[in-house]
Amino acid sequence: MFHWLEKHPFFFAVGVFVVIAFAGLIEILPNFAQASRPVIGTTPYSTLELTGRHVYIKNSCNACHSQLIRPFKSETDRYGHYSLSGEYAYDRPFLWGSKRTGPDLMRVGNYRTTDWHENHMKDPSAVVPGSIMPGYPWLFTNKADVDTAYAEQLTVAQFFSVPYNKPVPMKDGSTKTVKMGNSVAEANALALAEAKVIAADMKDQDVKDAVARGEIPEIVALIAYMNSLK
Amino acid sequence: MENRPLEYDYTVAKMFMFTTIVLGIVGMLVGVILAFELAFPSVNTFLGSGLAEFTNFSRLRPLHTDAVIFGFTLSGIFATWYYVGQRVLKVSMAESGFLMFIGKLHFVLYVIGVAAVVVSLLAGVTTSKEYAEFEWPIDIAIVIVWVLFGMSIFGLIGIRREKALYISVWYYIATFLGVAMLYLFNNMAIPTMLAASPIGESGIGAWYHSVSMYAGTNDALVQWWYGHNAVAFGFTVPIVAMIYYFLPKESGQAIYSYKLSLLSFWGLMFVYLWAGGHHLLFSTVPDWMQTMGSIFSVVLILPSWGSAINMLLTMKGEWQQVAASPLIKFMILGSTFYMFSTLEGPIQAIKSVNAIAHFTDWIVGHVHDGVLGWVGFMIMAALYHMAPRVFKREIYSKSLMATQFWIQTLGVVLYFTSMWIAGITQGMMWRAHDEFGNLAYSFIDTVTVLHPYYTIRGIGGLLYLIGFLMFAYNIYKTMTAGRKVEESELQNASPMGA
Numbered sequence: 001m002f003h004w005l006e007k008h009p010f011f012f013a014v015g016v017f018v019v020i021a022f023a024g025l026i027e028i029l030p031n032f033a034q035a036s037r038p039v040i041g042t043t044p045y046s047t048l049e050l051t052g053r054h055v056y057i058k059n060s061c062n063a064c065h066s067q068l069i070r071p072f073k074s075e076t077d078r079y080g081h082y083s084l085s086g087e088y089a090y091d092r093p094f095l096w097g098s099k100r101t102g103p104d105l106m107r108v109g110n111y112r113t114t115d116w117h118e119n120h121m122k123d124p125s126a127v128v129p130g131s132i133m134p135g136y137p138w139l140f141t142n143k144a145d146v147d148t149a150y151a152e153q154l155t156v157a158q159f160f161s162v163p164y165n166k167p168v169p170m171k172d173g174s175t176k177t178v179k180m181g182n183s184v185a186e187a188n189a190l191a192l193a194e195a196k197v198i199a200a201d202m203k204d205q206d207v208k209d210a211v212a213r214g215e216i217p218e219i220v221a222l223i224a225y226m227n228s229l230k
Numbered sequence: 231m232e233n234r235p236l237e238y239d240y241t242v243a244k245m246f247m248f249t250t251i252v253l254g255i256v257g258m259l260v261g262v263i264l265a266f267e268l269a270f271p272s273v274n275t276f277l278g279s280g281l282a283e284f285t286n287f288s289r290l291r292p293l294h295t296d297a298v299i300f301g302f303t304l305s306g307i308f309a310t311w312y313y314v315g316q317r318v319l320k321v322s323m324a325e326s327g328f329l330m331f332i333g334k335l336h337f338v339l340y341v342i343g344v345a346a347v348v349v350s351l352l353a354g355v356t357t358s359k360e361y362a363e364f365e366w367p368i369d370i371a372i373v374i375v376w377v378l379f380g381m382s383i384f385g386l387i388g389i390r391r392e393k394a395l396y397i398s399v400w401y402y403i404a405t406f407l408g409v410a411m412l413y414l415f416n417n418m419a420i421p422t423m424l425a426a427s428p429i430g431e432s433g434i435g436a437w438y439h440s441v442s443m444y445a446g447t448n449d450a451l452v453q454w455w456y457g458h459n460a461v462a463f464g465f466t467v468p469i470v471a472m473i474y475y476f477l478p479k480e481s482g483q484a485i486y487s488y489k490l491s492l493l494s495f496w497g498l499m500f501v502y503l504w505a506g507g508h509h510l511l512f513s514t515v516p517d518w519m520q521t522m523g524s525i526f527s528v529v530l531i532l533p534s535w536g537s538a539i540n541m542l543l544t545m546k547g548e549w550q551q552v553a554a555s556p557l558i559k560f561m562i563l564g565s566t567f568y569m570f571s572t573l574e575g576p577i578q579a580i581k582s583v584n585a586i587a588h589f590t591d592w593i594v595g596h597v598h599d600g601v602l603g604w605v606g607f608m609i610m611a612a613l614y615h616m617a618p619r620v621f622k623r624e625i626y627s628k629s630l631m632a633t634q635f636w637i638q639t640l641g642v643v644l645y646f647t648s649m650w651i652a653g654i655t656q657g658m659m660w661r662a663h664d665e666f667g668n669l670a671y672s673f674i675d676t677v678t679v680l681h682p683y684y685t686i687r688g689i690g691g692l693l694y695l696i697g698f699l700m701f702a703y704n705i706y707k708t709m710t711a712g713r714k715v716e717e718s719e720l721q722n723a724s725p726m727g728a
Contacts, residue, residue, distance in 0.1 A: 002492055006395045009387045009403070016404050016499055021411060023503035023526075027519055028451055036445045058354035060288040066589055070512040074661040077669050085514035088446025093358050096450055096513065100589035101268070103673045125271070130678040134267070134274035134286040148435030154425035155441050182428040 039086030041171040044153075044162045044178045045228065047187050048194035048216070051149040052225025055218045056095070059136065064101035067229070080107040090162055102133055109230040114201040117223045139219040140207055146216060150187035153180045195220045198227075235717075238316045239324035240620045242333035246309035247613055247620070249341065251702045253301030254606075258695045260294040265691045269684035284352050292363045293351045298601065299361055299464055301344060306609035307405065307468040308340070308379065313616050314398055314475045315383065319390035329385045336378040343371045355438060359453050361460050362416050365438045369417045376413070380406050397491050401471030404499060408463035416456035418443040447514045458506035465605050467498070469568075470537050472612045477541055477561050480615050481551055482722035486543035490536050497533030501526055508579035511588065520581070527579030534572035541565040556632040557724055560611035563639065567603025571596065586661070591680070591687075592653025599646040602638070602694055610701050617705055618724050623712030628726035630704050638697035644690030652683035 005012045045053060056062070069075050071082040083106055088094055112120075119126065122140070124133040156162040157180065167175035181187030192211070198220050199211040207217050267273045267287045274286040283289065312333060316322055323330050346368050350356070356363040364372065383406055387395070395403075419440035426432040444452050478485055485491060507515065507523020542565055545551065551558045574596050578587045587593060618625055625631065659679065662670035712727065719725050 003394075006400075007393050009384065009395060012395065012400070013384075013403055013407060016400075017407050017411070019496065019499045020404070020408055020503050022500070024411075024415075024455060027504065027507065027522065028455060031451075031516055031519070032448055036448055057356060057358040060292055060354075060356065060358065062358050063288045063291040068513055070585070070588075072512070072585065072661065074663065074669060077663075078660075078673070083514050085447045088450075088514065091446045092442040092444070092449065094446050094449040094453070095358060098360060098509065098589070099591075099594065101677075128674050130674050132268055132271045132677060134271055134282070134288075136286075137279070138283045145435065148422065148439050150427075151422035151425050151435040151439065152441050154427055154434070155420055155422045158425060159420055160445070184427060184431055184434055187427075 036089050037086055038089035038168075039084050040169050042087050042089055043168050043170075043176055044090045044156075044164055046178055046190070046194060046224075047146060047149055047153060047180065048191040048198075048221055048224040049228045050152060050225075051144045051146050051191060051216070052218075052221035052223065052228075053095075054149055054152075055139065055144060055222040056225055057093075059139075061105075062095045062097040064097075064099060064133070066097035066100050066104045067106040068096040069104055069106050075104075079104045080110055090156070092156065092160075105226070105229055107230055109227045112226065114198055114223050114227065115203070117226055118202050118204060118219065121219060121222070136219075139222060140204055140217055142218045144216045144218045144221040146188050146191045146221075147184055149191075150181065150184060153187070191216060191221075194224055198223050236316075236320060236322055237324070238313075238322050239330070240313060240616075241330070242323065242337055243309050243312035243616065244620055245334075245337045246305050246312060247616065247705075249337075249344070250302060250305035250309050250609065250613065251705060253297055253305055253344065254609075254698055255695075255702060257294060257297030257302050258691070258698055260290055260297060262688065262691045262695050264290055264294055265684065265688035269681060269688050283354075289352065289354060292356060292360075293348065295361060296347060296351065296363065299460070300347065303464055303468075303601075303605055303609065305340075306472075306612065307402075307464075308336070309616070310468075310472050310475075310609075310612050311379075311383065311402055313620070314471070315386050315402070318392065318396040318399055318475065319386055320392040321386060321390050323386075326385070326389060329382060329389075332378055332381050332385065336375060336382060339371065339375050339378065343368065343375055346371065350438075355436075357417075357419070357440070357442070359416065359442075359449075360457050362413070362453070362456060364417075366417075366419055366421055366440045367438050369413075369419075372413065376406070376410055380410070396475070397485070397495070398471040398475040400495055401467050401474065404495075405463050405468040405471065408459060408467065412456045412459050412463065416452050450510060450513065451515055451519070454509035455503070455506040458509055459503055461600075462498075462502040465601060466502070466534075469605050469608045470494075470498075472608050473537075473541055473561060473565065476608075476612050476615050477544055477558075477565075480555070480557055480561070480611075480723060481545060481548055483544050483546075483548055486540050486546065490540045494533045494536030494540065497536065498530075501530050501533060505530055505579065508584065511579075511581055511584045524579050524581055524584075528576045531572060531576055535569055538565045538569040538572070551723075555723060556628060556635050557611055557614050557726075559632075559635050560607045560614070563635075564604050564607035564611065567599055567607065567642070571600035571604060574599065586657035587653060590653035590657045591649045591683070592657070595646040595649025595653060598649065599642060602642045602645060606694070606698075607638070610698075613705060614701075615724050617708045618712075618715060619720055621709050621712070622715060623708055624715050624719075625724055625726040626704050626707035626712045628728060630700055631726070634697040634700040634704070637700070638694050641690045641693030641695075641697060644686055644693065648683040648686035648690065652680045652687070655679060655683075 069079045069082045121136045123135045124131040157164045164180035195216045275282045277285045421440045504526035507519045508527045656676045659671045659676040664670045
C-alpha cells in the first residue's frame, strides 16, 4: 500500500490529510457547545473595559502575564479561586498566556486599586522593588480607541448573541445589565462616563485634564479592564 | 538525448536563501535584546525613552517568535524545497515557465507579507494568539503565499520524471497540508468593520480589527491545537524533510531503513495532532482532553526517535566523517538535539511535571534546545550543503564553519541549562509553603532569584547569534570569493576551503 501511495501523490496527500485531521475532529468538536456557556455572574465587557482589553492586547501583556489560575493550593492562595470555564465565555480572544514572567492577573481586580495601577504602570520597580517589568509611560498620553471596541461589541452581540442591553443573572440573585450604545457617539459617551469614575481616583493631572476634555488616555481604559478582572 | 545530468534552476532557492539569512539575523538579534531586557530591565529603553513603546519586551516578543518561525524557518523550508524538490523529482524549474513564475511570485508576496507583519507587530496590531498574531488582512496574504507554495509543490510533482516520491517530499507535502488546515481554522475571525450600529453607522473603528470566532476555553483549545502543531509542521516535519535529503547526500550513505522511515512518517502524522492538549494541563479544558494530550505526547517519542535513530544509523560505519566534516557535525548534533528535545517535551507533558514546569522558563528552554539545536543547525547545514551547488563555488572556510559550530553549541548548552535551573527554581518557589501553610515566597522573590540565569541565557543567545553572523559571512564569502568548482567535485562531501 505504501509503495502504491508513494507513486500517487493525490491519494498520498488525501491519506496524510485524513490522518492529521482525525485528532482535531475527535478532540475539538465534541465540547464546543458546552464550554462556552457563561457561569452565573459573568458579564460582557463594558465599552471602556473592552477598550482597555485592546490596550492589554496591543501591548502584549499576555506575553508575561497569565489569566489562568490552576487548581493548586499554592495558586488559589496567591491569586484566588481557580478558573472556571464559563468565566471566559465572553473572552475573544482568550488571554491565558503561556508564561508567567509576572504574576497571574485573572482576579487582579480583587486586590489591586486604580491608584496602585497608576503608579505601577509608570514605574513598576518604584512600586515593587526588584521588578523587571518595564514602565509604560506612553499609556498616559496615547488616546484609547473606543470606536474599535464599540465595533467589536456590535459584532459579538450580532454574531454570538453576547447579551448587551439585557439583564444577566448575578450570584446574589439580582441581575445586571451591561449597556451598549446605539451609536458611536453614545458608545463614546458611555465610555467617558466610566472613564470619569476611574480618573477621579487617579493623580496624574494630564490624565485628569484629558478626561475632563472628553478624551480617554489608554491608561484609563486599561485600568478599567484590570479592575473588571475578578 | 545526451547522457548528462539535469541542470537544475536555483533562482528561487537563492532568493529564499537570502531571506533565511536576513530574517535569521533579525529574529535572533531581537531574541538577544529580549533576553537582556529580562536580565537588565534598563535595556527596554535602549533606543531612548521616546521609542520605548516599540523597544520594550512585550511589544518585541511577538516579533522575535514570528521572525524566527515565519521568517527564518519558513524561508529555510522554502529555500530547501526549491532545491530539494527539483532534485528528487528529477525535473528542473526551468522546464516550466509557469512554475518559475509561481516560484518568483511566491517569493515576492512572501517578502511583502513579512514587511507587513513587522510593521503591524511594532505598531501593536495583534490578535494576541501566539504565532497567529496577524490580523485578517495579513492572514489573507499568508493564505495566498501558502497556496502558491502548494502550487509549486504539486506543480513540480505533476511534471516529475521520478515516479516514486522520495521521503523528503512526503514531509514537504505534510508541511503544506498541516499548516494549511491549522492556520485556517485557528484564524477564523469576523472583521469588526462589518458590524453596523442600530442607527446604521458602519465601518466603525479600525478597519483591520477582527474578533475571534471562538470564545474562552474553546479559543484556547483551537489555539493550542494550532500552536503545538505549528511546532509540528514548522519545526519538525519540514526539518525532517531536510535531514532525509541532506544527510545521505552529504555523507554519501544510504538511509539506514526504509521501513523505519515509513513507521516514523505515518506515526508522526497520526500522533502529533493529539498532543496539543499538553499546553492546557490543569486549565478549564475537559480532563479527558488533558489526559489525551499527556498520553499522546509520550507516544510521540516513538516516531520522533524513529526518524532520529534512522539518521544516526545512516552514519553507521562512517563515523569518521563526523570528526572530519563540520557540516556533518551540524546534522548529527541536530539529530541528537532532536532526540533530546523530543524526550524533554513528553517529560514536561506529564501532569505532575507540568504542574511545576508550566508558565516557567523551563518551557522556554525546551523550545530553544529544539529550535537552536535542531531547527537552526539543520537549516544552516542545508544551506551550507546547497551553497557550493547553487553558486558553483567552494564553501569559503571550513575552519570558520568549525569555529561557528563550537561557539553555537556552547551557546545552546548555556541557554537550556540556565533555563532549566531558572524554570525549576521558580516552579518550586511558587508552590513552596512554610510550616504554617502560608506561601513561602512573594512573587517578586521568585523573579529576582532568576537574574543570574537570565544573564547566562542572554550570553548563550548572544553566542548563538555570533555564530549565525559567522555563518552569514561564510555564505557571503562563498558567493563572492570562494574558489570556483567543477561539476566533478560536487559528488558527496561539499568542497570547502581551509
